[in-house]
Amino acid sequence: MKYVRDAKTIFLNAVGAVQPQNFLRNRVKVSSGKLHVDAETFPLNRPCHIVGFGKAVLGMAVEMENILSSNLRSGILSIPAGTQECFKDQPQLLLKNNSVLRIFEGAKDNIPDLDAMEAAKAIKDLCVGLTKDDLLLVLISGGGSALLPLPKFGLSLDEKQKIIKNLSKGGANIIELNCVRKMLSELKGGGLAQIAYPCRVVTLILSDIVGDPIDSIASGPTVENKDAHLAMEVINKYNVDISEIALNILQQPKLESFNYNHVANFIIGNNEIACEAAKRSAVNLGYNKVELFSKDIQGDVVDVAKRYLQIALDEVKKNETVCIIGAGEPTVVVKGNGLGGRNQQLALEFSKIACEAGLDFCFLSCGTDGIDGPTDAAGAVSTTVIGGLQEIDDFLENNDAYSFFSRYQNGEFLVKTGHTGTNVMDLHILILKPKT
Numbered sequence: 216m217k218y219v220r221d222a223k224t225i226f227l228n229a230v231g232a233v234q235p236q237n238f239l240r241n242r243v244k245v246s247s248g249k250l251h252v253d254a255e256t257f258p259l260n261r262p263c264h265i266v267g268f269g270k271a272v273l274g275m276a277v278e279m280e281n282i283l284s285s286n287l288r289s290g291i292l293s294i295p296a297g298t299q300e301c302f303k304d305q306p307q308l309l310l311k312n313n314s315v316l317r318i319f320e321g322a323k324d325n326i327p328d329l330d331a332m333e334a335a336k337a338i339k340d341l342c343v344g345l346t347k348d349d350l351l352l353v354l355i356s357g358g359g360s361a362l363l364p365l366p367k368f369g370l371s372l373d374e375k376q377k378i379i380k381n382l383s384k385g386g387a388n389i390i391e392l393n394c395v396r397k398m399l400s401e402l403k404g405g406g407l408a409q410i411a412y413p414c415r416v417v418t419l420i421l422s423d424i425v426g427d428p429i430d431s432i433a434s435g436p437t438v439e440n441k442d443a444h445l446a447m448e449v450i451n452k453y454n455v456d457i458s459e460i461a462l463n464i465l466q467q468p469k470l471e472s473f474n475y476n477h478v479a480n481f482i483i484g485n486n487e488i489a490c491e492a493a494k495r496s497a498v499n500l501g502y503n504k505v506e507l508f509s510k511d512i513q514g515d516v517v518d519v520a521k522r523y524l525q526i527a528l529d530e531v532k533k534n535e536t537v538c539i540i541g542a543g544e545p546t547v548v549v550k551g552n553g554l555g556g557r558n559q560q561l562a563l564e565f566s567k568i569a570c571e572a573g574l575d576f577c578f579l580s581c582g583t584d585g586i587d588g589p590t591d592a593a594g595a596v597s598t599t600v601i602g603g604l605q606e607i608d609d610f611l612e613n614n615d616a617y618s619f620f621s622r623y624q625n626g627e628f629l630v631k632t633g634h635t636g637t638n639v640m641d642l643h644i645l646i647l648k649p650k651t
């Protein structure tokens with residue numbers, strides 16, 4: 216079990232390194248009456264306001280409130296249900312009692328709900344009231360899409376949920392999902408920036424998407440939507456049934472061209488630091504050979520598992536223990552009605568084929584946000600010991616990896632962290648031992 220312990224330690228150290236406060240401390244400061252973000256400056260001789268949505272924005276807001284101190288007048292955060300309870304023993308991760316920020320919790324299991332919609336309405340109201348004499352800080356991280364739902368006129372939240380659920384189950388990637396979300400939502404695809412105009416808007420983004428596309432992270436509420444015309448292609452590609460109302464919205468031509476000169480968007484962090492921290496942690500644990508495979512892994516988990524197998528087969532010939540780190544966000548086509556997430560599915564899928572290939576391995580796949588699919592696990596870790604279990608195929612087919620790992624080894628192969636307060640996609644850790 217040493218390798219299972221090591222893999223978990225490496226994952227936890229990587230997550231610790233990407234706490235959002237660290238990113239802000241390094242990139243944002245106040246001096247001489249100005250807010251500095253990297254080399255750009257924004258005068259602070261005006262009231263500042265914060266709106267934030269996403270799994271990492273509580274930590275971002277805690278740090279921003281420290282940085283802005285008395286310049287900060289008001290603000291609203293939309294964060295996942297249960298976040299504050301998770302951090303109740305870590306007051307440094309929570310807002311102070313006298314904070315001017317208001318928190319809404321919602322979007323349980325990453326599904327937009329009425330609570331998140333209340334938050335979105337409050338955020339809209341705050342932004343509508345701003346003038347050119349205010350400064351608006353928009354804090355964004357992955358999960359923001361589900362935490363800022365405000366369906367366009369006529370569309371119900373229920374239908375919006377269904378469309379996104381069906382696309383997701385069909386295997387749509389996050390760019391495709393958010394392409395549709397941008398069209399269906401009032402605040403996404405630049406909507407928030409338009410509502411806040413003429414207020415100066417500074418957006419700080421923790422990236423949870425490969426390549427850091429600012430127009431897609433949390434569905435780009437402060438970035439012009441340039442792919443409105445692609446939304447129907449996504450609907451057709453995944454063959455999703457939609458109502459006449461949704462169809463009208465998605466087919467709607469762009470009404471106006473809007474100037475986004477009042478907005479400055481900054482990526483303040485991504486999964487690079489997590490990968491570096493994972494490598495360091497592996498070295499500290501005594502692994503002499505540590506390799507970063509990729510930080511941009513995408514594609515169906517079945518293909519991703521095969522890619523890892525190929526790497527493992529190549530590495531194992533070299534006859535030394537190696538720790539391979541990977542990161543990114545694969546997808547799953549959910550055909551069964553079991554319980555799981557893409558990380559647990561990948562861990563099970565890889566373990567099955569690695570056992571069949573006779574490898575001696577430990578493989579961990581976990582979401583840095585701590586929540587994999589609609590489960591209470593961040594992901595799973597697995598080893599050679601699952602080899603030979605006949606029923607694995609049934610669990611894989613039924614997308615029921617959570618049930619598999621819950622029953623196996625007393626559930627010890629499930630990695631449970633709760634909300635981590637950050638979100639820079641998934642991490643994979645493969646420890647490979649030489650064949651004896």
Ligand SMILES: Nc1ncnc2c1ncn2[C@@H]1O[C@H](COP(=O)(O)OP(=O)(O)O)[C@@H](O)[C@H]1O
Nearest residue numbers: 325383547553554555556557560586587588614
């Ligand atoms: N039973 C399941 N087995 C495997 N994957 C699943 C299952 N249910 C949902 N998923 C996948 O989980 C992903 C959504 O999980 P989530 O952790 O909320 O992702 P994110 O944090 O990126 O939004 C989707 O890709 C979906 O296909």
Ligand SMILES: O=C(O)[C@H](O)COP(=O)(O)O
Nearest residue numbers: 357358359360423432433
């Ligand atoms: O973490 C998440 O929930 C996903 O990566 C989606 O995030 P986004 O659409 O809010 O970027």
